[in-house]
Amino acid sequence: MTEKKNLDKKNEEDSHQNMDLRGTFMMVLFLGGLMLLSWFGAFILFMERM
């Protein structure tokens, strides 16, 4: 019984649903933001030089 409980607990710990990924979410958003910023920066330079 205790063994089963431990196994369930381990599975729960391993589950994707129980992960705290706030920081990961922030970092991926940050990368997306950087992507937009750098692209538009280059685009503005491109338009200026047209």
Add this chain to the structure above:
Amino acid sequence: MTNFTTAQMFAPHTKVDSKDSKLVLANMFWVAFALLIGGSAGLLQTLVRSGQFELPFGIGYYQLLTLHGVILALVMTFFFIMGFQIAALSRTAGPLNNKERRLGWIGFWVMTVGTLMAAVMIATNEASVLYTFYAPLQAHVIFYIGLTLVIVGTWLSALGQMMRYFRWRKENKGQKTPLLSYMTAVNNLMWYVCTIGVATTVLFQFIPWSVGWVETINITLSRTLFWYFGHALVYFWLLPAYMVWYAVMPKILGTKGFSDKLARLAFVLFLFFSIPVGIHHQLVDPGIDAFWKGLQVVLTFMVIIPSLMTAFSMFAVFETYGRNKGATGLLDWFKKLPWSDARFVLVFIGMLFFVPGGLGGIINASGQMNQLVHNTIWIVGHFHITVGAPVVLTYFAAMLFLLPHITGHKIDRIANRLGLMLAYTWALGMGIMSAAMHFAGLRGAPRRSTFSEYGGAPVAEEWITYQVMQAVGGSFLFIAIIIAILMFLKLITGPKTDEIEEFPVAEFLDQNDPPVRWVDNWRLLFIITAFLVLIAYTVPITQMFTENIPGAKGFKLW
């Protein structure tokens, strides 16, 4: 020869087979040698471009540039990839059998002969055509034959690897294939498909043209076939680094990978979208219709998806590790990461470089916007913070555990410290050099050109400060290369130990989920890959035959 079970695959004491280790080590010797030669050439180039140094003994700048490109971008990477993939298979699927290993050795020797042939031609100034060998620059035929042999060598070695992978699959029907082995198979399939382009142009265009059987060459066709290969080449370099990121790094941290399924899907997407995109290197080339350039730009952007999937997975692994160590805030898990472990630091710094590297790549591939940076030294800066940082630093991290693992040693305090010094010195040098290249490129400084004041043109004066900065960065990078060589020596010498360094292989959170069948359906993967290639390339290449493009005679401008 046995196949490893799942338990053996993840056991820390499971080793690369001793016979396979010799083959891996032979490949790694070439990596160290190529790094030293290519790095020295790179240093001299940056010094020449600073305007403060002239090459001695009649060595040409373009001769040196060819050496730098060929030996680092082709030789060093190819030997590393072959060695690492063999080690990954032997570690996760089980030892290679004699036939598979023999193919690895034949491949190794064919690559060695090819490299030496190309090297002799570069050394005798018969092939100063740079590593892209664009026509109408014409090298000696031995140079082209040498490079062909290098590619043929990788085919043979990769064939042995594929046989190993499919043997495991056949003997373990219905089971989930070992992730690292699966990843090597994806990389090798991509390699077979993409090298058809370079093999075709070299065998049917460059060799007949350089020996004088035909007088002229169709340049547009040769460039298109080269870049059909050339962009996938970038992913051939990168995917072994991703193997380390996905399948090794979580184990180094003592945690689990985020998702085996996601990792496999990312690799499949790289397989699909690495090849039908080469025309984004030819956005200002004449002779290719704008529609097909546009289509390949869209296909190029598809690579952003697996790239961001990879970024997400890695952040998730790092955050989970940090939270297990007690982090509770939004980003304080960064502080908990193992900043004293060189295996981690080398990879992490590489990942940091990949952020601006990826952003720059999107700008380069953005259709007309490519004109902003085309043929400027921005591009050189871009590929130095992609292949020259995330890829190479991850290769160093892999060698840090692989070299002692295959030679019966352990990473000691000194080797780890050398690894940390290597990471930070490389970051400093590459940071200075590549930033200077990007800024100079935005101001119009050309790539592939030796030092010139351009007749005192004011715009060219602006570039000189950046060129001096490149020399400063190049000097730090050379110091880093010396540190890397010392680290390699430290890792393979000294008394052997019973407690051999681990080749870390991580389990994933979804390790026990049933396998996803379609990602291991190789017929389907090949059909989709070929379909995308045919869509992207059939019409543009057909037009190169039907539109009477004038041929070009060969030139030797050096």
